[in-house]
């Protein structure tokens with residue numbers, strides 16, 4: 001193990017190893033998404049350059065190849081963000097069902113705009129680009145990995161109160 | 165017609181093509197123009213710009229010519245209404261985010277986007293919205309970025325991946341926010357990085373040193389040959405008025421294809437260095453005077469004449485750089501032999517010379533440069549080919565991508581940009597022992613009958629898997645080569661390395677080749693700039709002294725041409741002392757330095773490569789002549805003219821040349837056909853056992869420190885490929901001596917010492933110290949190899 005890969009925790013590395021087993025020996029880059037997900041998880045929700053370099057070294061890729069992937073996919077954060085990531089779907093179905101009011105409420109309640117994190121580092125409102133595939137429950141949002149559907153401003157308050 | 169040939173029709177013209185060829189290759193070959201941005205004949209197909217759209221009969225949509233393989237009977241139209249409209253729409257998309265800053269863009273006038281916007285664009289843009297802006301990244305001293313202008317063709321990205329073998333540029337972000345760059349602030353480090361300047365079709369990547377210094381339409385393009393490595397890359401020099409403004413590659417498929425190294429591209433900056441010597445200078449009682457040529461040459465004549473007249477011609481030593489032209493080197497040896505001295509050499513970094521006339525006629529590459537592409541196996545001995553001969557490395561890399569196996573025996577674990585299947589990194593004194601082990605592995609695996617002497621020499625060698633892998637790979641390949649690099653040539657047991665390498669080559673049915681160091685190393689040997697050889701590799705009866713002997717002998721007078729002995733020679737301290745103690749030193753030099761002020765008596769300003777006509781013979785034996793592209797700076801003169809006049813001053817016969825072409829035809833008549841055979845029958849010279857004890861010194865010359873020109877190219881000097889004046893030791897040796905990074909260490913060699921910074925570098929083997937030559941801090945130490953002592957200071 002090189003110095004660069006040392007910042008990946010043992011757990012992260014064993015998770016990556018598990019993914020690596022699923023792909024041919026010489027196609028380690030196939031595990032890059034999984035590896036980045038683990039690295040992001042280990043770091044409380046966002047990636048740093050060091051972590052991306054570590055993933056690159058671990059998989060034998062060039063650093064830039066990993067930056068490309070991490071900066072492409074919206075599920076990776078490459079800057080420090082709040083602990084809990086909130087994605088409000090604003091795609092067509094949710095928009096028709098009033099997602100704008102939800103976003104507005106959320107921004108007012110947390111005192112930050114979409115794309116920002118709260119000062120206490122608790123929440124982050126993510127700019128979500130994609131339909132989250134829960135259209136029949138719109139408006140909806142996802143916090144960390146959980147879906148919350150049929151939202152109203154009151155429901156949002158209740159949900160947020162549950163978070164540490 | 166072979167089966168693989170097919171017929172297609174383009175714009176009514178019937179063309180033959182190879183099956184599977186891309187349409188754009190066929191149209192290019194037949195001079196039918198299809199516009200393009202992302203396509204490049206040396207890169208993979210990306211088909212992302214969509215500008216090359218053409219109409220194909222029976223295909224409902226327009227097709228990209230760069231990604232459409234030709235098929236028999238295909239009917240293509242490149243100039244129909246539909247094709248033009250398609251191309252026009254693509255141009256409109258591309259111009260949406262492209263700034264309209266052509267007047268302040270360096271690419272203006274040579275911009276593919278500008279040209280195609282003229283041909284295929286609308287004159288008014290329908291786009292009213294905000295344009296995208298991208299923050300520029302500093303990617304180092306050589307390349308200027310203006311990424312707002314980028315059109316995302318990804319040529320630069322593909323170059324990194326496919327040619328440089330070092331992925332440094334990439335496309336981060338997505339959609340509207342996609343950006344080309346390095347993502348983090350970092351200098352690109354490839355030794356070929358400058359090529360992305362030529363590849364970039366727009367002004368997103370331009371030359372930093374050239375920036376804002378001329379417009380492309382003011383430049384005149386002239387042909388020249390790159391003066392630094394033994395490849396002899398073909399270059400174009402772009403000149404404005406009488407000023408060299410920049411250097412770009414010229415296409416030569418059999419040598420450099422369309423690429424050049426950064427050193428060849430940016431070294432021109434030295435032409436206008438502050439240290440350029442503009443007038444002849446003479447030192448009188450320690451004071452330098454600018455004089456005219458006559459006065460200076462009179463002083464040279466009188467000073468050398470004293471020795472000649474008192475029968476002490478052998479007290480004159482002549483040391484010349486092998487980046488001088490063939491004509492210069494030939495005249496220099498003719499002059500010096502004319503006044504009775506055979507002490508002339510151009511092998512500056514070598515220390516083991518005993519072979520004399522048993523050596524080859526010149527250090528021949530062993531095959532042609534283009535043959536590298538098809539190689540199946542190569543063993544590199546003492547070579548950092550990637551930095552020393554970047555184009556050969558590029559060819560080797562191509563071979564590796566086609567499945568060749570490359571192996572290395574080095575004293576520093578150099579970073580290759582391709583996988584190396586077996587490597588052995590050992591201290592210099594162990595290199596012959598390693599070769600003996602490989603030889604033994606070969607003898608064992610091939611059951612070859614070798615003579616007793618060889619058998620005895622390798623008897624005690626220990627064979628490991630690495631040696632066996634090397635032996636097997638070489639033997640199994642139909643086309644293999646064993647190459648001796650710059651560090652092997654400088655090795656104190658070079659001739660032993662060579663004979664072992666020769667035997668390995670012979671037993672494995674491989675070729676033997678030398679990766680020579682300078683642009684005209686081959687020419688220097690062939691022109692007779694050697695103590696034991698006349699032009700054409702003819703034997704010289706009274707063998708003169710080689711470089712090392714000349715320096716050891718502390719002669720009374722030295723004649724230098726294009727060298728800074730304390731920076732360029734095997735033993736820097738010895739060289740400096742010899743110069744200082746000499747009664748008379750004349751230097752034919754393009755530059756002036758503090759050291760020269762100190763030891764020289766006469767400085768004669770000579771032209772650099774852009775200012776003289778001449779010839780270089782490259783590593784594969786190709787002779788390439790060139791004309792001067794600008795007139796010499798101030799009073800500088802081409803060295804061949806200076807030598808001609810010197811010959812006349814001494815009333816020597818045969819110095820009445822009218823042009824450098826006269827000199828060339830004379831030396832070429834001596835040389836005859838340039839041919840060389842490296843497959844001599846090798847005997848093992850010297851015993852194969854290590855006599856070293858203690859810590860050993862290893863010396864390398866970083867890419868941009870190789871000669872007086874590259875050392876004065878300011879932008880190249882800002883890269884990482886320069887000497888750091890430090891000692892590089894591995895962590896084990898550092899721990900043993902309680903040293904850490906950035907500590908200063910006392911370094912002792914023989915009776916001299918220096919205080920140098922410590923850099924922990926695990927590429928260096930145990931108990932070795934790597935020092936980079938041509939740095940002022942280490943001149944006082946001495947020989948490139950040998951025992952060295954370090955301690956914390």
Ligand code: SF4
Pocket residue numbers: 313314315316317318319320321344363364365366368369
């Ligand atoms: S920087 Fe130039 S070469 Fe690279 S993608 Fe952009 S336009 Fe193409």
Ligand code: FES
Pocket residue numbers: 089090091092093094095131132133134135138140
């Ligand atoms: S549109 Fe919101 S989940 Fe599909």
Ligand code: FES
Pocket residue numbers: 199200201202203210211212213214215216217228229230231
């Ligand atoms: S040149 Fe064909 S798509 Fe770019």
